[in-house]
Amino acid sequence: MRVAVVGAGVSGLAAAHELARSGGSRVTVYEKEDYLGGHARTVAVEDADAASTVQLDLGFMVFNRVTYPNMLEWFEGLGVEMEISDMSFSVSTELGASGSRCEWGSRNGISGLLAQKSNALSPSFWRMIREILKFKNDALRYLEDHENNPDMDRNETLGQFIRSHGYSQFFQEAYLTPICACIWSCPSQGVLGFSAFFVLSFCRNHHLLQLFGRPQWLTVKGRSHSYVHKVREELESMGCQIKTSCEIKSVSSSEGGTANARSSSRISSGYHLVTHPKQVIGIVLFASGFRVTVFDGSEETYDRIIFGVHAPDALKILGAEATHEELRILGAFQYVYSDIYLHSDKSLMPRSLSAWSSWNFLGTTSKGVCVTYWLNLLQNIESTSRPFLVTLNPPHVPDHVFLKWYTSHPVPSVAAAKASLELHHIQGNRGIWFCGAYQGYGFHEDGLKAGKAAAQDLLGKESDLLVNPKQMIPSWSEAGARLLVTRFLGQYVSVGNLVLLEEGGTMFSFGEVGKKCHVKSVLRVHDPMFYWKVATEADLGLADAYINGYFSFVDKREGLLNLFLILIANRDANKSSSSAAGKRGWWTPLLLTAGVASAKYFLRHIARRNSVSQTRQNISQHYDLSNEFFSLFLDPSMTYSCAIFKTEDQSLEAAQLQKVCLLIDKAKVERDHHVLEIGCGWGSLAIQLVKQTGCKYTGITLSVEQLKYAQRKVKEAGLEDHISFMLCDYRQIPTQRKYDRIISCEMIEGVGHEYMDDFFGCCESLLAQDGIFVLQFISIPEERYEEYRRSSDFIKEYIFPGGCLPSLARITSAMSAASRLCIEHLENIGYHYYPTLIQWRDNFMANKDAILALGFDEKFIRIWEYYFIYCAAGFKSRTLGNYQIVFSRPGNDKLGDSGIHSLSKLSGS
Template sequence: MIEFFKNLGVDMEVSDMSFSVSLDSGRGCEWGCRSLSSLFAQKRNIFSPYFWKMITEIKKFKEDVLKYLEDQERNLDMDRTKTLGGFLKSRGYSDLFQKAYLVPVCSLIWSCPAYSVLNFSAYSVLSFCRNHHLLQIFGRPQWLTVAGRSQTYVAKVRAELEQRGCKIRTSCKVESVATSEDGCVIATTEEGSQEVYDKCILAVHAPDAGSRDLYLHGDTDLMPRNTSAWSAWNFLGDSENKASLTYWLNIIQNLGEERDPFFLTINPEHTPKETFFKWTTGHPLPSVSTWKASLELHNIQGKRGIWFCGAYQGYGFHEDGLKALLSYIINTAGMAAAQGLLGKQMVTPLSNPKHMVPSLTEKGARILEEGGSVYTFAGKNSRCHLKSVLVIHSPQFYWKVMTQADLGLADAYINGDFSFVDKERGLLDLLMILIANKELNSNNSNHAKRREWWTPMFLTASLASAKHFLKHVSRQNTLTQARRNISRHYDLSNELFALFLDDTMTYSSAVFKVTLFFAPALAPAAPSVAAQQDPGVMPVHLLFQQPGREHLPFLQPNPRRGYSTWFTKSKNGISRSINQMMYSMLRFGYPKWSVIPSDERELWFRQFAHSDLTETVRKKFNEKAMDSYTKQINSWKIVWQKNKKPRFINGTVWEQMIAHGSRKKLQRRLLETPRTRRAIVAGKSNDEDLRTAQMRKISLLIDKSGKFQARIEKNHEVLEIGCGWGTLAIEVVRSGCKYTGVTLSIEQFKYAEQKVKEAGLEDRIKFELYDYRQLSDAHKYDRIISCEMLEAVGHEFMETFFTHCEAALAEDGIFVLQFISIPEERYDEYRLSSDFIKEYIFPGGCLPSLGRVTSAMASSSRL
């Protein structure tokens, strides 16, 4: 069912499946399973031996059920007509267990009278309870419900069917269905007209056991006496076996407990107070006769072109109706047609493989994974709006994460143990969340504990951490091992790298053109609300004095909410990061409804009471926000110019935003058009492709005039250590110089040689297949370039690398080194542990810190 909703694009949300029991208006036994306080809503139950006996019987019941079902499934010839009452009697369960636990639970699930429960089929009821983890009080998976209720997915199903050419007719009652001598199916409508079809699917309820009255109301008298026992499903019974069932919609449908209560009660003893709506319905029941009939269904299924498809073919729920439909499609059109229509994952036949109980670990993982459980982890940082939703496909996900930590997460993703709801950005957003948390923890002294291989993230990952680190140590880039390490990555195939590189095959960080520019940003309107007063062109101060608003807090711009600034009552807290401030200005001005925290949206509406802000209000708010921002910019500017530029500010931002970011200039540029908000955007040009950025990178490395570039001349001889696929070589020799490139990758070597041959530059370009440690000390080069090769050298060989570079460099030569670095404070932790890059990408590699590079350079060379 979840896969069906996923394919339709129907959103799901967490629901509640807790239940409570209240006997004799709370004078008898009363308890719930929503929490521990709910379990002991009646304090006397703490000391009641009968209540504790019931608790122990619940545990025994689970063991008995699992054994009973295992025996039934092992021996298909066993009698499956035993009733639930017969099952309980044969095992000696107490009356309290039946009246205060099992009967109420079944009544709540099947919305049926209590007196009928013990006549249900034991096999049907118990297998349902096992499959839905209902054999325990706590530790059940969370249930899901459709966001927006059933009309949401009904509308999407209808739209999908009509798009595929289906004709849907509603309010058209069918009186009978029959077949003709020609084999056609004839349906007779209420008006007496007949229509002929090739086949007919009767996707309707079987004759229901009995109708029941349902009331939507707000009467708390039909809930347990103790409010601490209130749960999603509530059973109220008496000594005469009369019972009513009340469903608390506030928590089932996430309406909020603080709102006025909404209850749905079936067969109440009296008409509820505050009744909003009443209707009558029915529900199939899992009786023994139903079970017997289901075994005979195949005798008529598909005969005469008529198929029967409904929830009664299972436990009486939507999922069972869907499975019946799949069975019909597979039998009539085949598995391929079913998979093509509904998706391969959805129609792959699944057995019930012992219900995943081979070990404690597997069992725990399965409970988390089956049944649509949802676990939400959210931080307190309101400036970060990243979100990533993972879909767990296998219990191996939990095992791998528990035993291998971050490497286990990577392994689980590689092997398809989980995927992302958002196929485009899901993985990227997860990585960004991990990065944000890493940076947050590194700045927080309480979380700054260093992690080496002997102190992994999880204690359970200790063995795997030690194993991976030892494997990493064994791959140190010795002269022999380095060739193997490089081959494991670069020699996979040139075709593989061509899939994600541009046609230059440049495998290093590109340099995109970063600029600050001003762009219009449209102001999204908040959802309209009926009967709201239109403020017209009312001044802001009068707007706040309107009846009902005069005592509300005055909304102020708040740059603290980094990525989506809006106006809040808080005046405190200024972001320390200019980057966060700039992202705030991206949505500069009055609020964007989608990013207003839900707990403060009501205030926002009450403050303005209009679907959009007038031009006067809009302008005033823009001015206030601009004033707040520019004052802060100036205060930063004074401090930073006095001290130094913060390391998290790049040069472009510093020069254009800080050095020239005076208040008057900002005010003039931001508010140059009264009807248009202006946004500051920092980023790469939208129309710049990867190839352009890579060629800019190469140009920066070999530029003749740059202070930190190679400044290559015609008479120079250039050495590149780690030459890659040869693009830099071709660009370098355009100056007329001679070039030598060394690599350990056979695939790169062959590709680069072919590329140079096609360019006709063999006389000026030479490639060598050997290690930098095999360079001849006798041969000197005027320029040496190493572009993102240092990361593959390794911590232990850093000094060796610079020794050989100095030996190969001419007396007045220039050595250009570009590498990816890791923050100084994380370097030791990083090198003393293993990670995804070391395990899967660059065996033996190590991202250096700037301090490590400079110290190695100083201790081993004169560079």
């Protein structure tokens, strides 16, 4: 299906993007200007003062997460960078009746409101402030009545609403009229003729009825042309044909009739970019579709047309071929045209600097609108002291003009409000769709929604447009927690960029991407309980907030990982001296408000210390979840420890076998040996060991489920004569037998700090005189060990109760205190754990439905996703290690002269 999109403003671009990415449509975009984007226009201005070029947006400048949800979704999908902006407002006007002057602004709080000193003593001014509060209540009541009673008359004008509710002339002239004139860029005297329902709906939906707690406004960091370029790149990558400087002149229907808009078949895509301008002088509609004729005589044929232009322009192109319904409905949308200047003339700003704001209404409400936008504030221009100003309809030509142009904006009249309800009568009826910002409130979000909706209707798809999210309004306690958390993050995060995007509201940004940390993470905060949890429980509160769905990430795959990497980088950047760190523990959480929770969690951890009776309960809580569950993310061998990858694309199963073989090689196992494995898991090492060497093997576990699985796999392999398992604690292993080799792979993390010496004492008593002991374990840096063992964390609380990662020094101190063992070989394979954990996470998420079918819930899913990425970040940042250590006793000549096999030998380097 060939589709022509007429107009490359936001509506046309959105329609083309939706058609192209859906596939099956060959899309051509026509734009009469030599650039795309419509009101999204960026210009480069030479700033003589700063001797530099400044990029400035002249049309589309600001948006927010509450009232622009579809725009934000589009931008995030395109990878558009955003930053905080300002949407303050000021009035500097002569009041019609008295001729007195009123000036005030919202940017600087009380000093802005009282920018004109006489405001403080003006009863009319303070009455206006009270009426602003009254206006909110009256507007909400009016909208509720009309929405609950669709038959109520919606023809009432704003002026009629104001008069019927008894608002003062001062309120009209110093507040309401200026605001509406600024929003719709229309003459002041026409404001009171607007549709009351339309204006009040807009004010409610855009949170303009409240003085405080309005949504935070944003702007495109690289200016609006950066998003337009991204859209163009995507369109071209999907094969869209783009024709700039091509103005459509007319549309005519042939005698053959019209195409059926609802029944065409789709044609595969195939496009090319036209780089030279051509003027389109006609479109002819045949039974088979539309023919576009270019002035040089060339023709293009299309099956469908989408008009992404102003309503009057669409009617002009249709000419005599416009139907009665199209003339009636589209003709109801009227526009106001404004002269616009880009300049730096300060006389077109409020007299008092305290009143200077982003939007500034000037002049009198009895004359045409004059609005000045302060671009330095709106677009965060800090490189110059020169004010860059855009003024609509100034009373005189400004000084220091950089650029002049004109623009148009739809007027929210009663007729337009009624016509917007009837648009569905003309959409697609004869193969033509109409879209534009005029179909909503006249802004970028409205244009995007109209374009996307037109394309989806053309494709016969259900609309998936987002509705405005409810603005997140925290309680007093939550607001206090938010203040505390944001202040803490502002001080704590200095490297990397952490961004919090509140549901339908504010954005906070901390730190910046740099050489020390190039990572960025953008969180979506869905519930203010996020702040309360973090403020009162610190890192465990962060985990709990994620588990409960109080926040998520824009980047669903890398967001959580990047968050941890940023926190790790800043923890290390802000680390105290080693002596101070040694004095830290549960009593010194990063947030002092989390002290009570820190004590609670540490006491809970202490209660789970690994005595013989408690250890079995701790192990069962994790490993007895079900063998089927673990099989959904582990490799087929069910190996639950760090793999070793020869290449990045090596399978997890092959990498696990490689690790197991390395442990066997390091242990120098021979056929006549009897090997003990402390922590046998699901038996993967046992089976490989016996197959590879023919030795005898004994393994112990405390997990009933692991034991059942391992025994079954051994029976299936026919190795019962060589392999035996025991369900017992390492402290309960009979000491009558000595083992030639002992292997323990990632079991000692469940021993606990207090029992490390006991563990090595048991190994000493069980190992033959010339035996070899191979230990693999996850390690924590020595500088953090004391603080870590004296506090709880996510892993101890949610994953491995009673667990404790040892430092390398703790291992060697326990070795020397409780045994005659010495270290023969040591190797850190920790960098292999990151890809291991990522593959586990990917397998886990790919099998999410199967895991839920086992009876687990969404919170469980998030706990385990958090667990995998929490650990992965530690290994990716190299702040966690994974050691393989070979122990023996002095004088052991069984080690031989060939040395210990290492990872470097295995990889052939």
